Amino acid sequence: MFDRSSTIVGLDIGTSKICPVVGEINDAGALSIVGLGQARSRGVRKGEIVDLNLTQEDIRNAIVEAEQMADVEIRSVYLGVTGAHIRGFNNRGFHPVASADREIMSEDVEDAIKNAKTLNLPAESRILHVVRQHFLIDGQDGILNPVGMFGAKVEVDVHVVHGLFNRLQNPIRAVKALQLEVEDIVFNGVASALALLNTQQKELGSLIIDLGSGITEYVVYTRGVIKHTGVLAVGGDHVTNDLAYGLKVPLGRAEQLKVDYGSAVADERSRGQTIAISNDLGIHEKNISLEHLRRIMSARVEETFEIIAEELEIAGVLDQIREGVFLCGGGSRIPEIQKLANRIFGLPVFIGKTNSISGLKSALDQPEFAAGIGLVRFGSFEWKKRAAQKGSKGIRGAINNIFRFAGSTSE
Amino acid sequence: MHTESLTTTSGLKVKIIGVGGAGSAAVEHMAASDLGQLPLAIIHTHARVLQQRQIENKILIGVNRTHGLGTGGDFELARVMAETETSQFQQLCQNTELIFIIAGLGGGTGTGLTPVLAKAAKESGALVIAIVTTPFEFEGQRRFKQAQLGLQALRASADAVICVPNQKLSKLLDCHTTILDTFQHTNELLTQGLRGIWQMLTRPGLINVDFAYLYSVLRGRNVESVLATAQAQGDNRVRDIVEQLLGNPFLDNGQALANADQVLVSLVGSQDLTLAEINKIMEQLNRRIENGQLILGTAIDPESTGRISVTLIASKNGKAPSNPDSISETSRVSSVPIKGIDYSFIEDTVTPRPHNRFVAPPPQSTPERTRELLDKRSSNSFIRKSSKWTQELLNLEIVSRGRFEKSEPTIHRGADLDVPTYIRHGVPLN
Numbered sequence: 001m002f003d004r005s006s007t008i009v010g011l012d013i014g015t016s017k018i019c020p021v022v023g024e025i026n027d028a029g030a031l032s033i034v035g036l037g038q039a040r041s042r043g044v045r046k047g048e049i050v051d052l053n054l055t056q057e058d059i060r061n062a063i064v065e066a067e068q069m070a071d072v073e074i075r076s077v078y079l080g081v082t083g084a085h086i087r088g089f090n091n092r093g094f095h096p097v098a099s100a101d102r103e104i105m106s107e108d109v110e111d112a113i114k115n116a117k118t119l120n121l122p123a124e125s126r127i128l129h130v131v132r133q134h135f136l137i138d139g140q141d142g143i144l145n146p147v148g149m150f151g152a153k154v155e156v157d158v159h160v161v162h163g164l165f166n167r168l169q170n171p172i173r174a175v176k177a178l179q180l181e182v183e184d185i186v187f188n189g190v191a192s193a194l195a196l197l198n199t200q201q202k203e204l205g206s207l208i209i210d211l212g213s214g215i216t217e218y219v220v221y222t223r224g225v226i227k228h229t230g231v232l233a234v235g236g237d238h239v240t241n242d243l244a245y246g247l248k249v250p251l252g253r254a255e256q257l258k259v260d261y262g263s264a265v266a267d268e269r270s271r272g273q274t275i276a277i278s279n280d281l282g283i284h285e286k287n288i289s290l291e292h293l294r295r296i297m298s299a300r301v302e303e304t305f306e307i308i309a310e311e312l313e314i315a316g317v318l319d320q321i322r323e324g325v326f327l328c329g330g331g332s333r334i335p336e337i338q339k340l341a342n343r344i345f346g347l348p349v350f351i352g353k354t355n356s357i358s359g360l361k362s363a364l365d366q367p368e369f370a371a372g373i374g375l376v377r378f379g380s381f382e383w384k385k386r387a388a389q390k391g392s393k394g395i396r397g398a399i400n401n402i403f404r405f406a407g408s409t410s411e
Numbered sequence: 412m413h414t415e416s417l418t419t420t421s422g423l424k425v426k427i428i429g430v431g432g433a434g435s436a437a438v439e440h441m442a443a444s445d446l447g448q449l450p451l452a453i454i455h456t457h458a459r460v461l462q463q464r465q466i467e468n469k470i471l472i473g474v475n476r477t478h479g480l481g482t483g484g485d486f487e488l489a490r491v492m493a494e495t496e497t498s499q500f501q502q503l504c505q506n507t508e509l510i511f512i513i514a515g516l517g518g519g520t521g522t523g524l525t526p527v528l529a530k531a532a533k534e535s536g537a538l539v540i541a542i543v544t545t546p547f548e549f550e551g552q553r554r555f556k557q558a559q560l561g562l563q564a565l566r567a568s569a570d571a572v573i574c575v576p577n578q579k580l581s582k583l584l585d586c587h588t589t590i591l592d593t594f595q596h597t598n599e600l601l602t603q604g605l606r607g608i609w610q611m612l613t614r615p616g617l618i619n620v621d622f623a624y625l626y627s628v629l630r631g632r633n634v635e636s637v638l639a640t641a642q643a644q645g646d647n648r649v650r651d652i653v654e655q656l657l658g659n660p661f662l663d664n665g666q667a668l669a670n671a672d673q674v675l676v677s678l679v680g681s682q683d684l685t686l687a688e689i690n691k692i693m694e695q696l697n698r699r700i701e702n703g704q705l706i707l708g709t710a711i712d713p714e715s716t717g718r719i720s721v722t723l724i725a726s727k728n729g730k731a732p733s734n735p736d737s738i739s740e741t742s743r744v745s746s747v748p749i750k751g752i753d754y755s756f757i758e759d760t761v762t763p764r765p766h767n768r769f770v771a772p773p774p775q776s777t778p779e780r781t782r783e784l785l786d787k788r789s790s791n792s793f794i795r796k797s798s799k800w801t802q803e804l805l806n807l808e809i810v811s812r813g814r815f816e817k818s819e820p821t822i823h824r825g826a827d828l829d830v831p832t833y834i835r836h837g838v839p840l841n
Contacts, residue, residue: 045818084821233821234828241813242831246840251814292840299832307823 008383009066010375011077012188013055013171015044015214015237016330018062020077021363021372022070023380031380033359033373035070037062046233047082047188047215049170056174063178076181078379080371081171082188082215086128086163088229091116094155104137104146108154116158126165128187133157133225159226161187184382189217189229191374196326196352197221204323207345208352209308210371211331213237218308222320230311232304236331239300246296247288249277257293264301264337266294301334305344321347328352328370423613424508426537427605429453430525433515433544433597435464440598441513442466446606452503454528456489456520457481470503472496472524482519486557489523500531509612509622510537511605512569517546517554522561529569538622540608541569542601542638545576570626573636573724575600575661582660603640607722611677611708620677620708628675628706628726636727637661637671642720649688652721653695662725668696671703671725678709680719692721 006025012018022035039062043051067074093116097108117130135143137151146154172182192210205222213236220228239262244254261275273290312318324347327337338349354364354373363369427449429438435453442451442465452468455461458479461469471479473492482489493500504510510532514521525541532539543565545558566572577597584593611620628636639659643651657665668674676696678689689709697705703725712718813829815821821828826835833840 045815046821050818084819232823232828233819237814238829238831241815241829242833245813245831246833289840295838295840296831296833299836299838303828303832303836 006383007070007072007074008376008379009074009077010080010191010372010377010379011059011063011175012080012191012369012372012375013044013049013059013174014041014212014371015047015235016212017041017368018055018058019369019372020059020063020066020074021369021376022066022072022074023357023359023373023376024070025380025383029384031357031359031377033357033363033376035066035068035072036360036363036369036372037064037066037069039065045214046084046235046237047212047231048084048167049174052170052174052177055171056177059174060178063180074180076183077175078375078382079171079175079182079185080188080191080375081128081163081168081185082212082217082231083163083167084215084231084233085167086161086187086229086231088159088161088226090133090157090159090227091119092155092157093117094153096153097151102150102152104149104151104154106147109135109146109156112154112156113158116156117160119160121162124165125162126168127160127162128168128185129159129161129190129226131159131161131226133159133227134223159229161190161229163187183379186375186378187217187229188212188371188374189219189231190226191372191378192217192328192352192370193219193221193226193374194377195354195357195370195374196328198356199224201323201326205321206323206326207312207321207347208326208328209305209332209341211235211304211327211329211334213330216304216308216329216331218312220312220315220317220321222317227320228312228315228317230308232307234300234304234307235329239297242296242300243293247293249288253277257288258297261290261293262297262334263294264298264334264340266291266298270294297334298340301331301337301340302344305341309344318345321345324348324350326350326352328367330368332367424506425511425609426450426452426504426507426509427511427513428503428528428532429466430512430514430528431455431518431521432457432460433518433594434513434521434525435460435466436594437513437515437598437601439464439466440595441602441605444602444606446602446609449609450507454500454520454524455481456492456524468503470499472499472520482523484519484554484557486519486523486561489519490527491523493524493527497527497531500528501535504532504535504537507532507535507537510539511608512539512541513543513601513605514541515544515546516558516561516565517550518557522557525561526564526568529565533568533570538571538626539569540571540573540625541565542573542575542604544597544601545574545578547577547581571636573604573638575604575638579660579663600640603642604638604722607638607640607677607720608724610679610710610712610720611675611722614679614710614712616677616708616710618707618709620675620706624675624706624708625724628673628724637667637725639723639725640721641723642718644716644718648717648719649691652692652719656696656721656723657699662723665699667725667727668699668703669701670727671700673706673726674700674703675706675724675726676708677722678707678719679712679715679721680709681715681717682711682713683717684709684711684719688719692719696723 008023009020011020018039018041020037021033023031024034025031039058041058043049043054049055063074093112095108095112095115097104099105113132134157135146136155137143137146137149138153168185172185175182189210193208196208197206202221203224208219210217215235216232218230219226240251240254240258243258244251270290274287275290276287277285279285309318325341325345327341327349332351341349352367352370354370357364357373427438427441429435435455438451438453441447451466453464453466454470454472456473456477458471461471476492512525512529514525516522529539529541546554562574580597584596612622639656639662641652641655643655656662662668693707815829
């Protein structure tokens with residue numbers, strides 16, 4: 001009966017796993033997570049697809065799993081994208097108010113935003129998000145909604161996230177090849193932030209770091225809006241690679257060692273301890289120093305945080321963060337990572353949990369699924385926006401609303 | 412060649428002055444080329460040599476003392492004579508903004524007179540660039556020492572000094588080159604260099620390099636300033652230019668670039684000059700410059716068809732301890748720079764014979780240098796063309812990028828983040 005179902009799916013194509021998250025909007029308009037799929041990702045490096053066929057296969061498997069769990073048929077997804085090519089920056093647009101009485105109309109605001117969007121980006125770039133920060137009227141700062149106010153000039157600060165068009169097309173292509181529709185693409189960092197933060201945390205200033213296995217995204221929210229976004233193509237894979245190289249073990253073994261014995265801090269306690277490695281037959285092969293393992297690992301994680309801190313320092317947003325640092329992604333599972341992050345950023349550090357959405361507790365508590373859940377959340381906003389537009393379309397909208405009401409009660 | 416373009420369109424008033432036998436010969440050579448458009452003058456103590464030269468503006472110095480017979484290699488005498496006739500120099504340099512002084516150091520007039528002239532020219536308000544040659548090794552220790560002293564004095568008085576060591580030139584020439592051709596070649600080199608600088612300063616550049624840049628490159632570090640020029644046309648002009656530059660004996664197979672603190676490159680091309688060509692040339696040069704700062708100037712010369720000419724000035728801080736000769740000379744020269752031509756020094760037979768400047772010093776492996784080399788090797792896979800000073804070591808520990816072998820490297824501020832952090836930071840694993 002409705003052209004758009006209330007099922008919203010977020011698809012996160014990660015470097016280590018592909019995970020679609022299924023959410024449902026109930027009649028009261030509340031979002032709940034009802035399903036989740038997971039498949040090992042084999043065709044992705046550093047957040048970007050390197051093998052389209054393998055990735056398509058993996059996506060199919062993950063989608064099937066999610067469909068079974070949520071008992072729905074997935075037709076369209078909100079796709080999370082990432083990659084080293086994605087950049088964010090702040091821009092300001094302005095528009096002179098034309099009307100005689102200098103009252104600012106919503107058209108003026110739209111024009112100002114349009115002006116802010118017309119950036120001199122290279123031709124191969126595609127804008128992912130343009131996030132409105134706040135308005136200025138005749139230089140007066142901090143105005144949230146200027147419609148109806150008076151002034152000669154409206155200015156708007158926006159945060160723009162953009163990436164290379166061709167590289168953004170790859171995941172879209174992979175999804176479309178599976179007869180799935182892509183509703184919208186969302187930068188993974190923004191999605192994670194949507195999942196983890198509540199209004200107060202956004203207002204006070206928070207840093208969200210999504211430590212993926214191939215790539216690390218970070219987003220800064222202050223005064224309720226996105227102030228900074230960034231990507232660093234370093235992740236858990238790098239830790240594994242470092243360990244494999246430094247301890248002279250195969251990559252698979254290095255991964256296992258990382259999970260079993262890893263720590264973000266190399267302290268005195270690990271000194272002198274060794275880990276016995278046995279081969280496939282269970283025969284003792286060699287001993288590995290725990291201290292070395294932790295040193296290699298902590299050097300990498302520390303460097304990652306330091307680079308982020310440095311970038312934020314340069315952007316001048318580091319001292320605007322008051323609430324704290326929120327970690328998510330697989331990397332946030334590293335023991336003692338909170339301690340390390342606290343030392344580098346000098347802020348309270350939390351492992352991200354989604355609190356504002358109901359549903360599968362097992363999914364919401366896991367920091368790895370933050371991006372997927374955020375995508376669903378993003379989708380729910382879009383859905384509500386569309387519903388509102390429809391609702392305002394006169395009689396037809398009203399009828400639709402009635403049908404909706406009738407439909408939901410008849411169930 | 413393209414004379415019109417050489418005239419002083421920029422309004423800069425220039426004069427080229429040749430000093431001594433070598434200087435006047437070089438200026439005569441320039442007179443025959445397109446640089447003949449500019450006002451030229453020669454100064455000598457030897458009347459007969461002056462007579463032979465076909466330059467209109469000639470100044471004979473020291474008629475009263477030597478009766479136009481030259482100084483006989485006595486540079487102190489030349490200096491004294493020059494100082495008594497400074498007024499002539501000032502007259503010569505009047506109403507001029509930029510003066511090029513061409514001289515051959517090592518003899519009497521060139522060594523003794525040039526610093527005095529440079530000082531006088533500077534006092535009359537002009538900017539002074541001295542382009543000088545130093546003698547061949549076979550000319551003997553005395554001339555070499557004189558040249559070094561002259562260079563010291565000149566450095567104190569001129570704004571900029573570019574030194575062209577003749578000995579390095581000998582590498583360019585084969586065993587059949589006649590002595591006449593050799594000097595002809597030196598003159599041609601000086602001419603090209605001067606033309607290059609001149610074009611760089613006067614031609615309105617797309618990427619402009621003006622005197623301030625030149626000055627900042629040459630100032631205070633003139634001992635080791637090296638000049639190289641190259642010109643090429645045709646399809647392979649970019650490759651030719653790069654080959655010519657790197658094959659230039661003054662650049663020591665690019666070693667001079669590697670050691671340089673500042674490199675000024677002026678590129679003059681025809682109208683079909685493309686960005687890709689500039690890029691290719693600069694990429695090759697950049698690769699060889701290790702620590703130096705590179706300044707690029709580019710200009711279009713509508714007259715030259717399909718030709719690119721490059722002038723390169725590489726300068727090293729004169730105070731660098733890598734040249735023990737220059738340091739020892741500095742310390743010996745008295746503290747007053749102009750009066751620093753210490754006559755007694757020449758006759759001081761007790762002074763230990765300094766190392767010859769043109770013999771390559773043994774490989775220096777100070778701890779810093781070693782570390783620098785090692786660092787470079789680990790961060791940059793490009794293996795430098797082997798220089799004559801250092802023997803390259805094979806890179807035995809190749810840091811593999813592991814599972815990121817085929818992916819796009821993650822470069823952050825010049826560091827490849829795919830290389831394990833503990834290796835880049837040097838975390839010890841015992």
